[in-house]
Amino acid sequence: MTDFSEITAYSQHKTRVLIYSSYPKTAELVLHVLDFFGKKTDYILANGTSKTTDCDFVILETSDHQKATDFKANIALISDEMNSENLSLILKNITAGGVLVYPENKEETVSEAENYFRKLSFSDAEFKTEGEKILINTEMGEIPLGSSDANLVKNINGIKLLCQQFGIMEEDFYEAMMSFE
Template identity: 55%
Template sequence: MTFPEILPYSNNKTRVVLYTSQFSIAKLVFQVLNFSGKEFDFFLINGENQVSDNDFVILETDDAEKAKNFEPNIILVSEEIGDEHLVSILENITPGGVLVYPESKEEIVEKAENYFRKLAFSPSKISKSGENFVLHTDLGNIPLVSKDEILLKNVNGIQLLCQQFGVMEEEFYEPMMTFE
């Protein structure tokens, strides 16, 4: 399905955008949602997709124009995304929608004139233990298999995004421990 075909297909669904250049973010989101039994359709940058009759459709993109035109109900902006296209994306979030964004982009987000929930996240607290990373959370320290530092910096945002699907903190961290 091409992007112009995705728009009418997604019209009556909850549209979720993963605005990121880190492909591992979508993989982690999918692992968490699958672990929690959540059903969703998706379209990935690499052309992979799953189309069925689910209420949620996830679009992974690093293209600001696609993110804007998708008119997301929920959007995660990852830490490494530049600020230059953010304003046009914010203008197209569905009224009452949800934006999950790095707190470093607070100044831009606060200038948005349309109404949506704003959930800022700080970089995750991680440390190195030998060759492995440890994620420091309110629930305690969680040993991780993943060595993707950019992904790990976005974990708090990914967790906030997954909450929008009804995945609570404990449910989030269990699949996180085995994610490579």
């Protein structure tokens, strides 16, 4: 499914989940966690990989502002590195009653949104590096991240909040996160 009009038509009657990010590891971790717990979802990734079955949820990963806007997400994760200038149109097109997960450094832009949706901000994770390992500081103690990707660490709290929208709670999220590479 490469033509965006096909993606729009396909996702019309599904719960549309947007991952607005330029880092592929963000979507990869989300899909890993969902798969770890047997949560079925369709997805269309920026690298052209897709899975389309008959699931109720479809995830679109893109860094393309126009695609993110036209997708009209029910649930959206905006990753830390994305430019605030492009967010207002995306926010305008989030489905009323939807959910936005966003970095707290984008609070000013998000607060200007006129339509109604739930707003969940996230902060950078506290972490430390030991050799090649990254240890995320949590209420449960230090938990190793299976990846050493620094960009993933910046968005880990947002990814956790997004996974909670699928019913995966914090402790379970960290369990799956440890096996991600």
